[in-house]
Amino acid sequence: MMTMENWIDLCGLDDIPRLGARQVMISGIPVAVFRTSADRVFAVEDRCPHKGGPLSQGIVHGNAVACPLHNWVIDLELGEARAPDVGCVRRFPVRLAGETVQLDAGAIVVQAAE
Amino acid sequence: MRSKLVVVGNGMAGCRAVEELLARAPDRFDITIFGAEPRVNYNRIMLSPVLAGEKSFEDIIINGQGWYEENKITLHAGDPVTAIDREAKTVTTAAGHVETYDFLLLATGSNPFMIPVPGKDLEGVVTFRDLDDVEKMLQAARTGRHAVVIGGGLLGLEAANGLNLNGMEVTVIHLASTLMERQLDEAAGFLLQKELESRGVRILTGAVTEAYLGDTGVRAVRLKDGTEIPADIVVVAAGIRPNVALAQGAGLAVNRGILVDDLMHTSDPDIFAVGECVEHRGMVYGLVAPLWEMCRAFGDCLAAIETQGYQGSVLSTKLKVTGVDVFSAGDFSPGDDKEDIVFRDARRGVYKRLIVCGDRLVGAILYGDARDGSWYFQLLKEGASIADIRDTMIFGQSLAGAAANPTDAVAALSDSAEICGCNGVCKGTITAAIAEKGLTTLDDVKSHTKASSSCGSCTGLVEQLLALSLGDDFQAQTGPKPMCKCTDKTHDDVRRLIIAQELKAIPEVMQHLGWTTPDGCSSCRPALNYYLLCAWPGEYVDDKQSRFINERAHGNIQKDGTFSVVPRMWGGVTNPRELRAIADVAEEFNIPTVKVTGGQRIDLLGVKKQDLPAVWARLNAAGMVSGHAYGKALRTVKTCVGSEWCRFGTQDSTKMGIDLERMSWGSWMPHKFKMAVSGCPRNCAEATIKDFGVVCVDSGYELHVGGNGGMKVRATDFLAKVATEDEVLEYCGAFIQLYRETAHYLERTAPWVERLGLDFVKARIVEDETARKAYYERFLYSQKFMQDDPWEQHARGRDIAEFKQLETV
Numbered sequence: 001m002m003t004m005e006n007w008i009d010l011c012g013l014d015d016i017p018r019l020g021a022r023q024v025m026i027s028g029i030p031v032a033v034f035r036t037s038a039d040r041v042f043a044v045e046d047r048c049p050h051k052g053g054p055l056s057q058g059i060v061h062g063n064a065v066a067c068p069l070h071n072w073v074i075d076l077e078l079g080e081a082r083a084p085d086v087g088c089v090r091r092f093p094v095r096l097a098g099e100t101v102q103l104d105a106g107a108i109v110v111q112a113a114e
Numbered sequence: 115m116r117s118k119l120v121v122v123g124n125g126m127a128g129c130r131a132v133e134e135l136l137a138r139a140p141d142r143f144d145i146t147i148f149g150a151e152p153r154v155n156y157n158r159i160m161l162s163p164v165l166a167g168e169k170s171f172e173d174i175i176i177n178g179q180g181w182y183e184e185n186k187i188t189l190h191a192g193d194p195v196t197a198i199d200r201e202a203k204t205v206t207t208a209a210g211h212v213e214t215y216d217f218l219l220l221a222t223g224s225n226p227f228m229i230p231v232p233g234k235d236l237e238g239v240v241t242f243r244d245l246d247d248v249e250k251m252l253q254a255a256r257t258g259r260h261a262v263v264i265g266g267g268l269l270g271l272e273a274a275n276g277l278n279l280n281g282m283e284v285t286v287i288h289l290a291s292t293l294m295e296r297q298l299d300e301a302a303g304f305l306l307q308k309e310l311e312s313r314g315v316r317i318l319t320g321a322v323t324e325a326y327l328g329d330t331g332v333r334a335v336r337l338k339d340g341t342e343i344p345a346d347i348v349v350v351a352a353g354i355r356p357n358v359a360l361a362q363g364a365g366l367a368v369n370r371g372i373l374v375d376d377l378m379h380t381s382d383p384d385i386f387a388v389g390e391c392v393e394h395r396g397m398v399y400g401l402v403a404p405l406w407e408m409c410r411a412f413g414d415c416l417a418a419i420e421t422q423g424y425q426g427s428v429l430s431t432k433l434k435v436t437g438v439d440v441f442s443a444g445d446f447s448p449g450d451d452k453e454d455i456v457f458r459d460a461r462r463g464v465y466k467r468l469i470v471c472g473d474r475l476v477g478a479i480l481y482g483d484a485r486d487g488s489w490y491f492q493l494l495k496e497g498a499s500i501a502d503i504r505d506t507m508i509f510g511q512s513l514a515g516a517a518a519n520p521t522d523a524v525a526a527l528s529d530s531a532e533i534c535g536c537n538g539v540c541k542g543t544i545t546a547a548i549a550e551k552g553l554t555t556l557d558d559v560k561s562h563t564k565a566s567s568s569c570g571s572c573t574g575l576v577e578q579l580l581a582l583s584l585g586d587d588f589q590a591q592t593g594p595k596p597m598c599k600c601t602d603k604t605h606d607d608v609r610r611l612i613i614a615q616e617l618k619a620i621p622e623v624m625q626h627l628g629w630t631t632p633d634g635c636s637s638c639r640p641a642l643n644y645y646l647l648c649a650w651p652g653e654y655v656d657d658k659q660s661r662f663i664n665e666r667a668h669g670n671i672q673k674d675g676t677f678s679v680v681p682r683m684w685g686g687v688t689n690p691r692e693l694r695a696i697a698d699v700a701e702e703f704n705i706p707t708v709k710v711t712g713g714q715r716i717d718l719l720g721v722k723k724q725d726l727p728a729v730w731a732r733l734n735a736a737g738m739v740s741g742h743a744y745g746k747a748l749r750t751v752k753t754c755v756g757s758e759w760c761r762f763g764t765q766d767s768t769k770m771g772i773d774l775e776r777m778s779w780g781s782w783m784p785h786k787f788k789m790a791v792s793g794c795p796r797n798c799a800e801a802t803i804k805d806f807g808v809v810c811v812d813s814g815y816e817l818h819v820g821g822n823g824g825m826k827v828r829a830t831d832f833l834a835k836v837a838t839e840d841e842v843l844e845y846c847g848a849f850i851q852l853y854r855e856t857a858h859y860l861e862r863t864a865p866w867v868e869r870l871g872l873d874f875v876k877a878r879i880v881e882d883e884t885a886r887k888a889y890y891e892r893f894l895y896s897q898k899f900m901q902d903d904p905w906e907q908h909a910r911g912r913d914i915a916e917f918k919q920l921e922t923v
Contacts, residue, residue: 010920011920015915015920017658017659017915018659019633019659019660020659022915022919022920023919023920024919024920025919033920037632037633038632051673053673053675054671054675057663057667057671057675058636058663059639059640059659059660059661059663060659061631061633061635061636061639062631062632062633062635066635066636068662068663068664068671069671069673071636073635073636083561083562084561084562086180
């Protein structure tokens, strides 16, 4: 299915603590938006593939986050759990426009519809 | 067209056989597995550590639900097969389900042998075979006091040890004159008996069980000599019998077990059998190693791979009782042609006996030091000539001359040589995983192959395999373990260097100490944050992002992502105003559960994160502050009512508890820290399983340290007796500071005291007054920066973004 990109402003970069995350609801889906020490931003569904833990509450390190419930480490770049655990988490396109964090809500609508 | 394989038995043998087949012929079979137990495949031999509280059920799952799904295996768990129709080639289950097969594999295991004495059907007479049995034992340990184990073999002793660790008074009734007489000689059996007795297990050898007594539930066991032993639970571990009923009903050839040939065929060529249910060349096995070998033969055969089949097994055993090293292998029956080599070290409690026949090692018994067990076992299985090493082999592989280089010895092993007995992992599997997946560390091998992840006794072998495969690239974890994968420095190194090099921020520590990752990991960052705030009170600025969510949000995260709130109640004392405020806040915020905790506090469970600051504000308004129930911090001081009310009370224990809590609340620690004060030696506040416990007596206060009531119960060690309340505070503050400064992050006081020794603590806190006062003062100084209520600060708006979602889009 084809769709239009729909980049929306989420927040300022400084609204997310470095090595931290914020949660936002988009079209009924909880999304965790992360900021790394190098100021890269990532967005994934806020649900650990293991037991549904809120990834936005975890400790961010490198380009990964450790789930607060059972310490699964999720690679935010790949959207996959790091070995030995196996599982993947939905990623959403995010980008930095100057100091503003933007997310492609079009991608979420498509995924929600599928 | 795929063939259809039906497997009866979802245990270790059935699933291992399927794994072996999938490894050889991944897409040739449609596989259906029937299991009697309603759960996925787990490692039965690790039930003992589960009973002992050292592992959880999750830790011992071999194949979780995902494995069945990935391999498109249909699992019927909890529905046992009750009949086979060999004509129609179908099996029928208890629930009436009928399944056709092209090939059938029987892996029905064995049944515990129930001694036919009166009362064997009473409630509370159990076996030790599956997770349900473990749960029954744990249940009995919660409600009853006395346990009797029938049988002093491997399984019986592991059960006895587990029940003992769970706080029961355990008696082992054993028919023979020494324990584990099939695996150990008299000397080793005697040492084992003494060791278990010293742990509080009562052992009766040469004892014959006559009856289990009781009306509906068992209450005692009567022996032939008339002795009655009270019992709230009886665990029968008197041997096993192959489970052959299904095979017998189908008309297959059965003797003691289901008869199989070297390719694991039964008397029907389309039906195979593996594991404890079979009889091969006259032998029936009850241990795990033969099972792995049988499954390999089965896999070869069904995948049509050339194989020499199963050749029978030489057995070795290890007792899974933590702290007791027992190993036995081969034959130690007396004979004119046999000679013994014996080594004893009474002080270390070591006994080793090797049995030699000509130039061959035929048996080995090791007690107290079983490190060389796998080396002796290999010599024994290979039938290697020991002529050259005979003089020194008793001292172990590292001192045994020619074959001394352990890496050479590992290099010489064949790919099928078993490295990890607990999980049945052979050398070829490990070396292949190292090569294919690029593994470089012991932890990698553990997580990818399961080798060395259970009892850990094969760790050395796995490291040698890594060294062989990687050459110079392998860096063994020599000496103490590094803090985490981000560094080669140990906890002690890091703590020392933080002070010596005056490192005062996490990035600075990582830079100066050569961290290999840009910003650490979820294991080292919280540790470094603690080490820094302990080293530099008043100077170091806490790094919120390096704290686990509980300490960042000042509540305990629950499995649904909500939080719990526990206000502090000094010494466990509350009043109507506080209770009213708690009741009001629970109603106002629809808090679903209100529960009293083990530490004499009230827990509000299920609070939404965004409600936390408002909930705290209400509690603050009634004068309550954070109870730190979420932190690696001072948790609670539990008290009894003491001399103020109790007719036995010797001192005002409640006030003492409140004073201790007022002094120490808010302090961050390496791990959680709990205290209690009991007003008399009846010890109603359970002070002797706390990190720091006070028991009041007429003449003063007894101080106890290093207790733990958690997973592994440890009673405290007696530290000192003091006369005044001020001394209690001084000793307590000094003890806490010593712990804060020397423990590893996430190390409770119990393992810390055991690691450094009680003498280490006494030397600094009891015997050296100057040192004690210095520790005490450092503690009080550090507390100056700790005692502001985090709830109040957040309720006033600090880090408010932490508790808010971004605006919904």
